[in-house]
Amino acid sequence: MKGRLGPKIAAIVAVCTLVVGGGGLIVSLLLDAFVFDRFDAYGEVPVPGSGSLHLPAGEVTINFHTAVTGSSGGGFPVPPLRISMAGHHRLPDPVLTEVMGSVTSVNNDVRVRVWVAQIAEDGVYDIKTGGEVNGYINPQLAFGRDSSPGWMPWLFGGLLAAGLVELGAAVLWMVRARQAPQPARAPISLDEPSWPGPIPPPVHTYQPTDHGARVEELKTLAALRDSGALTEAEFQAEKRRVLGS
Template sequence: MSARVASRVAVIVAVVTLVLSVVGFIVTLVLSAFVFDEFDAYGEVPIPGSGTVDLPAGEVTVSFHTVDTGQPTSGFPIPQISVNIEPPPGAADPVVTESVGGTTTVNSDTRVRVWVVDVAQAGAYEVTTDGDVGGYISPRLAFGHGSSYGWLLWLCGALAAVGVVELVAALIWSGRVNKAARPLAPHEVLTVDGPPNLTAVPSISAGRPPSDQGIRLEQLRQLAALRDSGALTEDEFQAEKRRILNQA
């Protein structure tokens, strides 16, 4: 494979890598929001109301969950709501932090993350909710966790970075190869459909015309130079070499 062909393949590979990483990032982002996000994995409590929720140790998301007749995409109005989480006997109080997230709506089912709870010890927690939810359909608080496939976003991002670096390097390489593949002298004319025109060869000496052998040697030297620069493939070089030698 010549250097010119290899550089073109490198550019194509880099572009494909970049496209796949971008598509993968978008697909993963959509799946994380609509499929992988288990916002109600640990249960729900109506608003207003109370109930018992089994929570694991670690970070738990608390989302406002309701039914909406429209299709809100952003700016969904969160009502004034409150939550009180009582730990089981002997466990530390969970730390509740406000963390409003984006709105997700699937088939009129709308949810918005409102809090993140840091649970010190797994157990059954008593949850009490309240709020002004008169204009909402079946309002409740959902306890769950985010997508467990967040690492896919990092993977796609890293792949995109690699693709950008590969593309820049491949373009630089391709530019250098194409520059090196230019004719080495004004009399060497490259054609699209065939090997370069090597019939016009300068005189070996100013005082006498070159011999047939001298012309062939000069043609072979020019041919080898074009092959070494990547302007000719090995097959093209051998074919042109045979043509020149057969003229003897």
């Protein structure tokens, strides 16, 4: 039983790690999508169209934002899009990097990240958009920021992977523990108990008392007299000797 306790404890620890890792990964992804990702924090510009937005220095996310009549089913098509950005008062133009992100859908509202803009200085920027958006409902480019901690999905994903490895090792350990030879148990005997030690068991013998020995000897003398081996005089003499008189 002691040999199987270790694998059971390892399996319990592995399952707990899996639960924490899997649950934490799901929660972190939901937080990234619906709490930390403020995709429209700085405003939106229609597609096609133009507008001016105040953007802070740093990284700004640009998402294609539209509405759908049914479920996107994870296969939302992003149309060809165009964008140009220019700063007021000789501000340096932002640096655009195309980054195709995952689709986020809430009810009939769908968005997907398409660019990341590096803004050198805080200020107002003129934005012009274009694209083949026929068939899309109220298409816009949303400008915002992503404040999600990038380490959370990696942390819980690592815990999930570690839990899988631990569970596999625990199962293998459990199988080997079951296959290990068990010490043979002593046979159960229904016979009389035997003496276990090297010293011979005590022998219970009957030691006759002095009175019993005299009675037995008198019986022997009487039998000898009756058979003629002893005369009456000899019998009486032996009897007195036995009785000590």
